[in-house]
Amino acid sequence: MVWANQYRRNEDTKKAIYDAALALCREVGYEAMSIEAIARRAKAGKQTIYRWWPSKGVLLLDALGVVGNDSATFPDTGDLLADLSSQMTGAARIMSAPQLAPVLIGLLAGAHHDPALAERLMSDLIGPRRKGCFNRLRTARERGELPPDTDEVLLMEQLYGPLYYRYLVTREPLVESYVRRHVNDLLGRLVATTHGNHQHTDPQTGSAR
Amino acid sequence: MVWANQYRRNEDTKKAIYDAALALCREVGYEAMSIEAIARRAKAGKQTIYRWWPSKGVLLLDALGVVGNDSATFPDTGDLLADLSSQMTGAARIMSAPQLAPVLIGLLAGAHHDPALAERLMSDLIGPRRKGCFNRLRTARERGELPPDTDEVLLMEQLYGPLYYRYLVTREPLVESYVRRHVNDLLGRLVATTHGNHQHTDPQTGSAR
Amino acid sequence: MVWANQYRRNEDTKKAIYDAALALCREVGYEAMSIEAIARRAKAGKQTIYRWWPSKGVLLLDALGVVGNDSATFPDTGDLLADLSSQMTGAARIMSAPQLAPVLIGLLAGAHHDPALAERLMSDLIGPRRKGCFNRLRTARERGELPPDTDEVLLMEQLYGPLYYRYLVTREPLVESYVRRHVNDLLGRLVATTHGNHQHTDPQTGSAR
Amino acid sequence: MVWANQYRRNEDTKKAIYDAALALCREVGYEAMSIEAIARRAKAGKQTIYRWWPSKGVLLLDALGVVGNDSATFPDTGDLLADLSSQMTGAARIMSAPQLAPVLIGLLAGAHHDPALAERLMSDLIGPRRKGCFNRLRTARERGELPPDTDEVLLMEQLYGPLYYRYLVTREPLVESYVRRHVNDLLGRLVATTHGNHQHTDPQTGSAR
DNA sequence: CATTAAACGAGACGGTACGTCTCGTCTTTGC
């Protein structure tokens, strides 16, 4: 593609740098990972890294390759509660993956004093996911699954906030049961559904769990 | 008293180090702040700092002097909604204070790879506030202001989660109107709905008991 | 040539470091001179020094630039006594120069627990001078100026030993008259020459009385 | 005795400090030995050391206890050559003892920028030995064993200079054969004796070939 | 004896330097 080689960039080197960055991040953590070490491991010149990425955080964000992945697309089976549960447990699983957890907090912290990283983080990682969730909630509202006066943004933050809180502040494991309980609890108050208890039937087996 | 000077610690030096740490954190940010610079500004020897604090984060936590302050005591006027609004807007104001915001995210990030800092953060900063909120919610439940099957910990996290989300993830200003809208929205649904969720969790650790 | 810049070394920096080292050595002495201070004065990074020299002593030895200088070449006018007197008074002058005296003793002391310095000292400073003297003595023996059974090494050490003794042990000034008296006395006994200098000195202080 | 306890000095502590100093000197060498480490090992306070000794060198000199020992007394059997050989081989043995060699050079180097150490070194260690030798040589001259115009000080330095030269400059082992050869050679020319020594040594390394 | 003054161990303190590490820039060399 034209753009990719517009700057005569060596794709092999790029890949080696991404690999080295990811490997190092897993091994020593985001903070302890140095550009020097990435270059060393990738057998790349330091200048090559400084030429193409403004900071360790942005490099890592690129390396994660989150731009094009589909984790931002929200499922829409028609059942809002099920869709939210499924998407959010997936998100929780990713957030609490041992390799990724320290990365995200590192990136979030870095964004507080690195506007470039902040922008990339929002446009590539956070933004698309917010948009996907927002759209799903709007659709739900239009279908009548949610009250017509629902503030989708506020609801979205009420949904995801506690996950981030657990992940970032108390560092407790984001187990699936917690996520489901939270979503049921929050949505349960909001939607007009008869549901005496909060046990859910597994759509696959049909057996109560 | 004997204990205080048991280690023959110089209180003037301690104060100078706290002052220097706080000033530097404000000026250059948590990450960019070095122990070397703190010592320089406090006219203290580096060893003096290393002698008394295990890390930059713990030093800063001590410097914030959050241990004994009363921001952890929850108001109880009998009106839960008003009390929550007042406490949470206060918390939001503190969190979004320009001097403090980068400190907290730095500490939270640091806690992810520094167990000692994590423990201090939880025991001195996060824990007491969680406990205060938990107690206020329990009192409210016992008074009948909340449904008898309310899970205080989950509710607490639903209350504070979005604040941290805004502060840490999207870095939007934590304006008072947002906080009030969120609290009204969440509490409003709760007091007007019957439902059930009967698991209880420990307010400190959050783990089910 | 290629070799010199094989390591892409910055010659300006090298010169600045040599200058700083020599200046500092003169000002504060060998022991009190720190690598940190050399770097500071030379406006060089500490790492640059540690990269190229294994120790303060070796750096100073290089800075003295004794490798290529010609003080190691022994004069040969055909008159052994005159040649020795001239070379040794020169050596004595150098050894007792106020800037150099503390350097040499520092290097000699350092060589006792730094094999690398010991080797450099011998190969660059001591060795060539020993060789030059040895050759001159051998030539003299071959010419019949010295007895055919002369041990040049022993004689050399008998010649220079007292100079070092005065310089290193009693720290008396290595005045020219002493050197000449010693050489005359030693050689006079060895070759068939009239000689005589019968000044006596105090055994404690060594000063002439 | 009154004087000794005038300052109410603890003799046990003093002994422990001496022992620690000597042990450390043997183990890590003079340069690497710190007052901090001496205090640590002697279980003494640092202040106690700083109270009684002006420097590491003087402390060590005291610890060596050279003041009163009898190595300064010169033998007088009537045979000058034998007496010199015996005394000097003894001195050489002491100088080249592995534990002492680095101490002496350290003290000599220290004396170059520590007048107090220089004075103590001369009055306690070097001076008495010079005096003893001087007296023996004077006696020999008065007995006619040496020419009447002999300069005892010069001769003394010609005798001992090469020993120090080997010990300090070339760091070759001060083997007995070398000492005897040197004394025989020097004295042999001076007194009326038949002698001869035809061994040759390499001028660079000094080792016999 | 009780007082008292010093020596003592312990170790905090402000400093300096150590030798290593990484930063981000700059230069040289090879492909």
Place this chain on the structure above:
DNA sequence: GCAAAGACGAGACGTACCGTCTCGTTTAATG
């Protein structure tokens, strides 16, 4: 003409000692 290699100035890291300065606790001598 970009990329690797790495030198460079800069400066922080955490440690070791420096020499000074309290602290309480012996310990010896004086009163």
